[in-house]
Amino acid sequence: MNKEQLLEEIMDHYTDLLFRIAYYYTKDIQVSEDIVQDTFVKFYHSSHYEEQGNIKAYLTKMTINRCKDYLRSWSYRKIIVKKKLTQKHYSHKDLLIQSDETDLLDEAILSLPIKKREAIIYYYLENMSIKEIASLLSVSENTVKSRLRSGKESLRSSLEHIEWEVLLHD
Numbered sequence: 160m161n162k163e164q165l166l167e168e169i170m171d172h173y174t175d176l177l178f179r180i181a182y183y184y185t186k187d188i189q190v191s192e193d194i195v196q197d198t199f200v201k202f203y204h205s206s207h208y209e210e211q212g213n214i215k216a217y218l219t220k221m222t223i224n225r226c227k228d229y230l231r232s233w234s235y236r237k238i239i240v241k242k243k244l245t246q247k248h249y250s251h252k253d254l255l256i257q258s259d260e261t262d263l264l265d266e267a268i269l270s271l272p273i274k275k276r277e278a279i280i281y282y283y284l285e286n287m288s289i290k291e292i293a294s295l296l297s298v299s300e301n302t303v304k305s306r307l308r309s310g311k312e313s314l315r316s317s318l319e320h321i322e323w324e325v326l327l328h329d
Contacts, residue, residue: 166203173215176285177222183280184226186269194225201225219295230273267317275310278303 177198181191198221268279277296281287282303289307293300 162203166199169202169214169218170199173218176215177218179284180219180222180280181226183269183276183284184223184273185229190229194222194229198222198225216295223295263318263321267314270317271310271313275306275313278306279310279314282307 174195177195178191181194182188185191185194198218201221202218268276271279278292281292281295282289287295289300289303292303296303
């Protein structure tokens with residue numbers, strides 16, 4: 160199998176995972192697409208990776224590092240300032256009318272600080288173990304557990320005022 164065929168196979172298999180990771184970091188679809196594309200381009204041109212480790216972990220780490228680079232960049236900071244200046248404020252009722260419950264939960268997760276968000280996303284949405292998350296983020300397992308606990312508490316407090324339609328109809 161040549162390098163191009165290997166890359167196509169890897170892209171078919173890991174694009175969705177890497178896109179979700181990038182989106183949960185950046186909260187922007189276009190930026191996430193760019194980051195995933197950049198990850199695959201760097202992987203293709205990289206001479207560092209050899210068939211000795213888990214390719215999923217390698218690509219995930221590349222994506223996370225690229226996301227963190229983006230979040231530290233000047234262009235990202237400029238976008239944040241611009242959004243704060245032009246942001247509309249909606250009432251509680253407007254949000255419930257405009258979004259369904261999944262959107263509310265996603266929004267709550269995306270509003271968490273990055274460290275808590277990482278733990279919640281990898282554990283609950285990507286079904287990774289605490290040990291895998293600790294290895295991926297280069298932190299201790301106890302740190303991951305602490306971030307999960309703190310993230311769940313933050314979500315609980317931010318979502319406690321919502322009357323969930325699913326629960327009312329069961």
